[in-house]
Amino acid sequence: MTTVTKQEYGSPFRINWWARAGWLIAVLYVMYAANYLDVSLTRFIQGLGNGAAFLGEMVPPNFARWKLLVGNLLETVEIAVIASAFGVLFSLPVGLLAARNLMPPWITWPARTFVALCRSFHPVIFAILFVKAVGFGPLAGILTLIFASIGFIGKLFAEAIEEISLKPVEALRAAGAPFISVIIYAVFPQVQNRFIGFSSYQFDANLRNSTMVGIVGAGGIGGTLFAAFQRFDYDFLAAILISIIALVMVSEFISIRIKKVFQ
Amino acid sequence: MSSKQKHTWERFTFSERMARFTVFLGFAVALAVSLRTVEVIPEFLYDAPTQVADLLTRMWPMDLGYYREGIHEAMVETLHIASLGTLLAVVMAIPVGIMGANNIIQIPLLNWLAKLILVSSRSVNSLVWALLFVAIFGPGALAGTVCIGFRSVGFVGKLFAEALEEADPGPIEALTAAGAPWPSIFLKGYWPQVAPAFWGIFLFRWDINVRESAVIGLVGAGGIGMVLDTALNLFYWDRVSVILLSIFTVVILAELLVTNIRKRII
Numbered sequence: 001m002t003t004v005t006k007q008e009y010g011s012p013f014r015i016n017w018w019a020r021a022g023w024l025i026a027v028l029y030v031m032y033a034a035n036y037l038d039v040s041l042t043r044f045i046q047g048l049g050n051g052a053a054f055l056g057e058m059v060p061p062n063f064a065r066w067k068l069l070v071g072n073l074l075e076t077v078e079i080a081v082i083a084s085a086f087g088v089l090f091s092l093p094v095g096l097l098a099a100r101n102l103m104p105p106w107i108t109w110p111a112r113t114f115v116a117l118c119r120s121f122h123p124v125i126f127a128i129l130f131v132k133a134v135g136f137g138p139l140a141g142i143l144t145l146i147f148a149s150i151g152f153i154g155k156l157f158a159e160a161i162e163e164i165s166l167k168p169v170e171a172l173r174a175a176g177a178p179f180i181s182v183i184i185y186a187v188f189p190q191v192q193n194r195f196i197g198f199s200s201y202q203f204d205a206n207l208r209n210s211t212m213v214g215i216v217g218a219g220g221i222g223g224t225l226f227a228a229f230q231r232f233d234y235d236f237l238a239a240i241l242i243s244i245i246a247l248v249m250v251s252e253f254i255s256i257r258i259k260k261v262f263q
Numbered sequence: 264m265s266s267k268q269k270h271t272w273e274r275f276t277f278s279e280r281m282a283r284f285t286v287f288l289g290f291a292v293a294l295a296v297s298l299r300t301v302e303v304i305p306e307f308l309y310d311a312p313t314q315v316a317d318l319l320t321r322m323w324p325m326d327l328g329y330y331r332e333g334i335h336e337a338m339v340e341t342l343h344i345a346s347l348g349t350l351l352a353v354v355m356a357i358p359v360g361i362m363g364a365n366n367i368i369q370i371p372l373l374n375w376l377a378k379l380i381l382v383s384s385r386s387v388n389s390l391v392w393a394l395l396f397v398a399i400f401g402p403g404a405l406a407g408t409v410c411i412g413f414r415s416v417g418f419v420g421k422l423f424a425e426a427l428e429e430a431d432p433g434p435i436e437a438l439t440a441a442g443a444p445w446p447s448i449f450l451k452g453y454w455p456q457v458a459p460a461f462w463g464i465f466l467f468r469w470d471i472n473v474r475e476s477a478v479i480g481l482v483g484a485g486g487i488g489m490v491l492d493t494a495l496n497l498f499y500w501d502r503v504s505v506i507l508l509s510i511f512t513v514v515i516l517a518e519l520l521v522t523n524i525r526k527r528i529i
Binding site: 026029030033034036037038039043044047048050051054074075077078079081082085116117120121122124125128129132133134135137138139142208209211212215216222225226229241244245248249252258261262 | 293296304343344346387388482514
């Protein structure tokens with residue numbers, strides 16, 4: 001005798017009404033927002049014609065002024081290198097002060113507010129303020145990217161410290177080690193690798209942003225780029241864009257190699 | 264008889280240590296060269312404290328009444344640009360992400376093409392994208408929306424492709440063996456596995472886009488940035504401080520919102 005037991009699983013392809021409602025809301029939102037922003041298909045299609053003309057003028061890229069291009073790219077890289085070095089240096093103490101498992105609340109609160117402030121403004125807003133404070137030139141760009149780095153690495157570093165095992169810290173404290181030794185021998189070895197990871201990521205980000213801060217006058221290739229736009233010098237513009245993309249790709253390749261070294 | 268051998272414990276091999284040393288040395292040399300050659304005018308640096316003090320006295324007291332007159336509407340526009348731009352990015356990122364995932368499309372040329380599109384989108388800064396689209400579409404929110412979309416494709420597409428590559432091949436093999444057509448394989452095999460990651464990426468990028476759409480107006484792409492640009496050009500520093508304060512508030516609120524939603528869906 002065999003008994004056939006039938007089990008109901010329900011349809012594996014049943015309709016998820018919540019998901020459908022979500023998609024409907026998304027479509028309605030797109031229609032509403034497009035209407036609000038005065039974004040319409042006709043304007044878009046008109047723009048495509050302009051875009052074709054624009055691309056036509058960009059080809060072939062004009063590398064005749066390569067000396068200017070190389071000089072600007074070098075300045076961009078210099079801004080990124082200096083800003084990364086100082087940004088990493090400053091974000092070490094800031095991250096440490098913001099870690100809630102090592103510091104009392106009256107220290108972590110100001111440090112966390114500072115980090116949040118550095119992070120919530122886009123670098124270009126800092127760049128505008130620093131151009132006003134220290135004038136045109138790479139110094140404003142360097143200061144901008146230092147603040148951007150503190151905002152990013154400081155936050156991640158504080159989070160990494162909050163996740164460490166507290167046992168070595170307790171052991172060192174029980175042995176009567178001074179605070180500096182606790183940091184150097186118990187905290188730092190646990191977060192060192194992640195810190196190097198954040199730093200190399202931030203260097204990449206700084207390189208990308210240092211190509212932009214020049215638009216508001218803070219040094220690097222952005223100034224030349226903006227000038228090329230304003231003078232409708234689109235074939236030189238194409239050359240600048242190609243060299244920026246190439247620079248970023250090279251730096252991504254290098255940072256992948258560096259990550260392999262530290263794994 | 265075993266003789267007692269002397270073991271010296273080393274964490275890294277010789278070549279590993281040399282590689283680390285080379286990285287540090289390389290960076291130190293680059294830093295030294297940069298510090299020597301970068302053109303910094305020291306007089307400007309000495310002048311900085313006076314300039315900052317001047318800036319702060321001009322920013323205070325804030326012209327809070329200006330929020331209602333000029334900022335509120337631009338802020339709403341900024342949020343719409345960010346949301347619509349992120350949706351546009353998602354629409355473009357799904358095909359590019361699928362093309363870039365080497366377990367779905369097994370044609371190296373297409374994978375490589377997708378990688379190139381994604382890298383280009385990410386390496387060109389949002390302000391540069393904004394300049395490009397202002398030149399194409401003219402100043403306004405349309406340029407801003409398309410700019411945010413193109414800028415975000417790289418980020419969303421890369422993470423989406425990585426999520427697809429990590430998908431468990433079991434369900435997909437089962438569907439293929441049952442003879443399911445390609446759309447069913449994607450919707451019932453891949454999509455349920457990558458959906459949480461996908462929504463996480465979407466929210467994360469929306470948060471970033473709120474920040475970015477606040478500044479692309481500086482080059483004419485709509486939103487609060489255009490108001491900021493006007494205030495800066497006219498030296499209305501008391502208005503600038505209100506604008507900065509409202510950007511700060513909106514960015515913090517957006518981040519809180521995203522963190523709360525992420526906690527629930529992941």
